Amino acid sequence: xxxxxxxxxxxxxxxxxxxxxxxxxxxxxxxxxxxxxxxxxxxxxxxxxxxxxxxxxxxxxxxx
Numbered sequence: 364x365x366x367x368x369x370x371x372x373x374x375x376x377x378x379x380x381x382x383x384x385x386x387x388x389x390x391x392x393x394x395x396x397x398x399x400x401x402x403x404x405x406x407x408x409x410x411x412x413x414x415x416x417x418x419x420x421x422x423x424x425x426x427x
Contacts, residue, residue: 393417 381401388394398413 387414396420 382398383401384396384398386394386396393416396415398415399411400407403411
């Protein structure tokens with residue numbers, strides 16, 4: 364059973380971060396997906412990006 368504290372560990376009134384993403388297509392390397400806060404400035408983005416490479420992804424079908 365999932366409780367509200369499971370889905371909102373800091374409480375339901377805590378703000379959640381909106382994330383955005385971009386796919387970086389590389390010619391010689393695997394493509395990457397960069398995830399970053401949607402409201403970050405151009406200066407803040409590179410310091411707060413999460414980058415996932417092809418080996419980090421799994422098939423949705425396999426996870427189900």
